[in-house]
Each structure stands twice: as structure tokens, then as C-alpha cells.
Amino acid sequence: MSCRQQLVILGATGSIGLSTLDVVARNQEQFAVFALAAGNNSELMAQLCIAHQPRFAVMADDSAAAKLSQHLSGSGCKTVIRSGIAAMSELAAHPDVDAVMSAIVGAAGLIPTLSAVEAGKKVLLANKESLVMSGQLFIDKVKQHKATLLPIDSEHNAIFQCLPSALQGSKTNAQLHEHGVSKILLTGSGGPFLTCDIASLKDVTVAQAVAHPNWSMGQKISVDSATMMNKGLEFIEAKWLFNCQANDIEVVIHPQSIIHSMVQYQDGSVLAQMGNPDMRTPIAHALAYPQRIDAGVTPLDFSQLADFTFTKPDFARYPNLQLAIAACNAGQGATTTVNAANEIAVQAFLQGQIGFTDIYRINAQTLDTTVDVNVHTLDEILECDRLARLQATQLIAKVVR
Ligand code: NAD
Ligand code: MG
Structure with missing residues (x-):
């Protein structure tokens, strides 16, 4: 049995989703893709299923799921295809899952993200809209269910890294x-x-x-x-x-x-x-926290920086x-x-x-x-x-x- 962290990536076909899969592919000894979820880009989802062999793939609706199934027929890919927000929420809370990347855009991400929180998962939050929308409720649930909340937004990930460790992770009521x-x-x-x-x-x-x-x-x-x-x-x-x-x-x-x-x-x-401005840095930070892993990001070269x-x-x-x-x-x-x-x-x-x-x-x-x-x-x-x-x-x- 491997002890790799099992990941769910909500919004897998988007900019953050693809950057997450890139970091995962560089660190396969540590991370495995349990489930991918996305809106309606079935063709790209089919490519991701073939490349990453998740146990489940979820599309927003039945028609996108049917298209995904067509794209995958004959490929030998064993990924189980499902559809809808309820399936995304169920998989985000699945007992075999360690961490959930919340990278659906907009309010559509709220319910599956809250599901991951309620299951006490490690939640990597890119979907800022869900937190803006639900604020106190979201944070109360993180504390109540002892979820680990790690910011992916580059600014918040930066702030998190610069804060004293006692303040990292939304687990405390301490004031700055x-x-x-x-x-x-x-x-x-x-x-x-x-x-x-x-x-x-x-x-x-x-x-x-x-x-x-x-x-x-x-x-x-x-x-x-x-x-x-x-x-x-x-x-x-x-x-x-x-x-x-x-x-x-x-x-x-x-x-x-x-x-x-x-x-x-x-x-x-x-x-x-x-x-360098590359989202793979905060993604890798949150995936491996408190360890550090390779993110594939070009190192900063101060001799090349003109103005600040x-x-x-x-x-x-x-x-x-x-x-x-x-x-x-x-x-x-x-x-x-x-x-x-x-x-x-x-x-x-x-x-x-x-x-x-x-x-x-x-x-x-x-x-x-x-x-x-x-x-x-x-x-x-x-x-x-x-x-x-x-x-x-x-x-x-x-x-x-
Ligand atoms: P994107 O448009 O590239 O991707 C959005 C993803 O959400 C796609 O996979 C899409 O299929 C999926 N999606 C849309 N509606 C859906 C639905 N109803 N059900 C399921 N999946 C659905 O967006 P992005 O740039 O990757 O941003 C994703 C989130 O991350 C946003 O909340 C954004 O604010 C945040 N974020 C992004 C960046 C960045 O650099 N791209 C940086 C910080 C924060
Ligand atoms: Mg930002």
C-alpha cells in the first residue's frame, strides 16, 4: 500500500487545476489523484483522466459527463464518471481522501468546498469567492470539524508564510x-x-x-x-x-x-x-505544508529585476x-x-x-x-x-x- 496523499481537485480543467496537476506530476511519490471535477470541458477532462488515472471524474452535468464517457471509450481508462454538485461534495468528503484543492471559479465552489471542510479534510483554498460569500460560517465550520485550511491565493499564501506559526491555519482565535x-x-x-x-x-x-x-x-x-x-x-x-x-x-x-x-x-x-509570479509556488507550499517540494518554478534572479x-x-x-x-x-x-x-x-x-x-x-x-x-x-x-x-x-x- 502506498502512503501517498490522495487528492481531489475541484476545477481540474482550469488554470489552478492544471497547475496543481503539474506539481502533482513532479511529486508522484507523495501525491495521487483520487478524483477530478470540472464544469463542461469534457475533452480536456478526458486527457487529464488518461494522464492521471483518477478513481473518479465528475462533470457539472449529465450531458458533459456523457461526452466525457464518449471521449474515454476505448482508451482503457478505468476512471468512474459521475456528474453534479452532490457527487463532487460526496467525493470531497470521501474517507480515502486526504486533501481537496478548491479551484472551481465563483459561488459554484461553495457547497463541495464546505463538504470537504465538514469532513475535516486538508482544504487548499483557491476559490476565494466561497469564503467571501460565507465568511463566518465557513471559518466556524473549519474550527468545528478541525479541517486544515491552507490559502492558495498567492497573497494569502505569502501572508501565511510570513506569519508566526501560532497564527497559521485558522485553528486559533488569537488576534494578530x-x-x-x-x-x-x-x-x-x-x-x-x-x-x-x-x-x-x-x-x-x-x-x-x-x-x-x-x-x-x-x-x-x-x-x-x-x-x-x-x-x-x-x-x-x-x-x-x-x-x-x-x-x-x-x-x-x-x-x-x-x-x-x-x-x-x-x-x-x-x-x-x-x-516569480507562478501559482505553482503557493500550490506546492500548501500541498506539502509544512515540508517543501519542487514546484517547477524558475528561481528568482535578483540580477534580472529592474524596478521594485x-x-x-x-x-x-x-x-x-x-x-x-x-x-x-x-x-x-x-x-x-x-x-x-x-x-x-x-x-x-x-x-x-x-x-x-x-x-x-x-x-x-x-x-x-x-x-x-x-x-x-x-x-x-x-x-x-x-x-x-x-x-x-x-x-x-x-x-x-
Ligand atoms: P478557470 O476559469 O481557469 O477554471 C475554473 C474551473 O472551474 C474550471 O475547471 C471549470 O470547469 C470549473 N467550473 C466552473 N464552473 C463549474 C461548476 N459549476 N461545477 C464544477 N466546476 C466548475 O479559473 P482559475 O483561474 O483556475 O480560478 C479558479 C479559482 O481560483 C477562482 O476562484 C479564482 O479566483 C482562484 N484563483 C485563481 C488564481 C489564478 O492564478 N488562476 C489565483 C488565485 C486564486
Ligand atoms: Mg491573488
Whole structure:
């Protein structure tokens, strides 16, 4: 019997999923793929099944699962094919599974990720939207079920690495300042529109918005990086992961994306985690934690680094960042709402229905017009998410008309 860690990868066909499989393939003596899950890219899933021979593969629906089955017929691949969120949740909680990579994009990742948490798994969290959406509930479940939560988002992984070990892993209720931390410095590149004329933002195309200068990522997070809503979601994510308040976190623009975030201590020390912008570093860190493994990442060569610059974000350029920070201060109803509205608005932008600057208008108006209800239980969270999506969709219909 091997004692390899058995992994479930939710969102296997995406940018994070493929990077995870790359790290796994480099470290096969330590990791085995138990199950892969994805939306509807059956052809790519078939290739992944042939390459990695998982015990299970799950597609979002029956039609994608049927296509996967066709692609695999005659291949000799013994992977059992299933479909739907319930199957993903069941496999994420399977007794043979050690760790679950949560890398589905958007709110669709919430239920299978919570399932892994409730089964006390090691949960590698890339899907920031699930934590933004459910906040306290998510963290309470991590503690209640003694799950291990490790951040994959490069900034949060960097912060995790720079924190004292007593604060790593969401298992403690300790406050940052009790361990000498004075501030979390959350860095962001500023995306592709850092220096363009603000007046020109209303005309940017989808191709321009998804062309991130430093990172290669899925479409939704690429647009979020261009609006800096990504940094706003990360701000909320940091609040939950590191048990801190909004005024403990400062956003710093660092266009080179070499420093992935920093932790400032009361004695004046600042610890930074650095590396080339390649998600295989945080993925390998979390997979092997507390060990270190090869990630296939090109080592940083300081003789090749030209500038290292830092500025404050300009909220006139990035109103979505300001909106998300305000939502973070307002509470769970607001963060669930802004996350849901943003998913709908970004999708409408990607489909050419609204302009780039309309994303902020839809998000802000949805937040303004959604009644502030109590949002604590999973049912309340899902209802808040549903209402915000409905409201954002109606607002978009007005823009389109
Ligand atoms: P992506 O678009 O490349 O991949 C998304 C994955 O989710 C795909 O495998 C897709 O099939 C799957 N998926 C979509 N809807 C689904 C559904 N209903 N059911 C099951 N699977 C579904 O996105 P990505 O860039 O890999 O990002 C994934 C997550 O990781 C996001 O939450 C993102 O914010 C986060 N993240 C990504 C990066 C990055 O560098 N790409 C960095 C930090 C955080
Ligand atoms: Mg990030």
C-alpha cells in the first residue's frame, strides 16, 4: 500500500487545476489523484483522466459527463464518471481522501468546498469567492470539524508564510496583535490599466481586460484583477483567513508582482514572501505544508529585476476595490451581495453586454438596492446570493436596453 496523499481537485480543467496537476506530476511519490471535477470541458477532462488515472471524474452535468464517457471509450481508462454538485461534495468528503484543492471559479465552489471542510479534510483554498460569500460560517465550520485550511491565493499564501506559526491555519482565535503583528500589507499589481487614462476605461475591450501583465489566469479573475475587485475580494478573504479587522489590512500596489504580500511587526520588521509570479509556488507550499517540494518554478534572479515600486491604490481608478472594502466593513450581507453581483456583472462584460466601467455601476447599485437582511445560516447566505444575482441581472437588462 502506498502512503501517498490522495487528492481531489475541484476545477481540474482550469488554470489552478492544471497547475496543481503539474506539481502533482513532479511529486508522484507523495501525491495521487483520487478524483477530478470540472464544469463542461469534457475533452480536456478526458486527457487529464488518461494522464492521471483518477478513481473518479465528475462533470457539472449529465450531458458533459456523457461526452466525457464518449471521449474515454476505448482508451482503457478505468476512471468512474459521475456528474453534479452532490457527487463532487460526496467525493470531497470521501474517507480515502486526504486533501481537496478548491479551484472551481465563483459561488459554484461553495457547497463541495464546505463538504470537504465538514469532513475535516486538508482544504487548499483557491476559490476565494466561497469564503467571501460565507465568511463566518465557513471559518466556524473549519474550527468545528478541525479541517486544515491552507490559502492558495498567492497573497494569502505569502501572508501565511510570513506569519508566526501560532497564527497559521485558522485553528486559533488569537488576534494578530497578540503575536506582535501590526499590519498585513496586501500587494496587488494594479492589473493592465494601472497607468491608462481613467476616462478611457469605459471603452476597454474584453481582450484588453483579460490580458494581465504578470499572471496567466482564468477569465473571471483576470477581469477582477483589471477592476481590482480581485483585491477587494482578497481583502475580505484576508479578514476571515487571518482573524483580523479591515483596519489591520492595507492594500499596496506593487506592479512587478515579485513580492506576493507582507506582514509588518510591532518592532518595525517587515517580512515579505517573494518569487516569480507562478501559482505553482503557493500550490506546492500548501500541498506539502509544512515540508517543501519542487514546484517547477524558475528561481528568482535578483540580477534580472529592474524596478521594485510601491504606490497607494487610487479609488477613482479602482472604485470596485473601495466598494469591496466598504462591504467588508458593513458585514456578511454586503459581502455576499457584492460577490454575487460581481459574478453576474463580469459575466455580462465577458459576453459583451455591458462596458468595463458598468461592472462597478452594477455592483454598487445592487449593493444599494438590496435590503440588508440577516445573513448567517447557509440558507440565508444562498438566499442573499440569489437575490443579489436577480437584482444585478435586472440592472444589466436596463443597461442593455
Ligand atoms: P478557470 O476559469 O481557469 O477554471 C475554473 C474551473 O472551474 C474550471 O475547471 C471549470 O470547469 C470549473 N467550473 C466552473 N464552473 C463549474 C461548476 N459549476 N461545477 C464544477 N466546476 C466548475 O479559473 P482559475 O483561474 O483556475 O480560478 C479558479 C479559482 O481560483 C477562482 O476562484 C479564482 O479566483 C482562484 N484563483 C485563481 C488564481 C489564478 O492564478 N488562476 C489565483 C488565485 C486564486
Ligand atoms: Mg491573488
